[in-house]
Amino acid sequence: MAQQGGLIDLTPAGYDIQVDLRALLLADCLQHVYDAVLATIKVMDMKAFEALGPLEDRSVELTSKLVEDLRNWRKDDPLAMVALDLKL
Amino acid sequence: MANGAEPTTNEARDRLLGEASGFLITIGMGMRIAAERARDLQANAAAICTQINGDLTGSQRDLIAHNNYYAAAALGRQVLETTQLLEYFFDNPDRAEFWLTASDEELKQAKDFRPFALRAATGASNDVYSRHCLMGGHPRSVGRLLLPGSRWRSKGD
DSSP, X not given: OXXXXXXXXXXXXXXXXXXXXXXXXXXXXXXXXXXXXXXXHHHOOHHHHHTTGGGHHHHHHHHHHHHHHHHHHHHHOGGGGOOOOOOO | OTTOOOOOOHHHHHHHHHHHHHHHHHHHHHHHHHHXXXXXXXXXXXXXXXXXXXXXXXXXXXXHHTTOHHHHHHHHHHHHHXXXXXXXXXXXXXXXXXXXXXXXXXXXXXXXXSHHHHHHHHTOOHHHHHHHIIIIISOOGGGGGGSTTOTTSOTTO
């Protein structure tokens, strides 16, 4: 990754974009929170939603929307496939 | 963007990270309540890991917002390890109970909870883990790339 005035140029990696470090870090966090959310959904059961009381139905809806939003992010954001590698 | 779609902004990435960490915090609490009501040790272990991931990812978001990039990256390795634990508990529920009730010494002796063994058992990438060790999981001089004064950072950032 080359650097130009605070922006990181990903052209050598095959992406026609320049990004800032904040974008790369946010994307790295999203890559891993995506896995964390899916792992959580795999191990949990509906009793966890029931324990939220009146928020149960809304929480189920929001969980579905979150998974959809994360999937769309992975599809739409080129940084979803970029690894931040500090090796010199 | 090559496909003509609107580029993803940092505001959108930040908002989605906030929603995901908020989910982990909230559902982690729900999992804890349900597990304690049922006196289910395996579910309690998964709940605690979920709460840990919620706390870590929410803190990463806060740190990035305050330009503390190195510290945010350092927490990334913890997220990887905690997610590996969740995956391991799913396939080995008896080990979730062990993790919850074992002493620190017993956990150190348990070969299946060593980082390499956990990655092997869950199919997690050694390369990704290694990259996150370098980014801040281990203190290395290359971490300067994330610190103020780095050629990767803008002036005043």
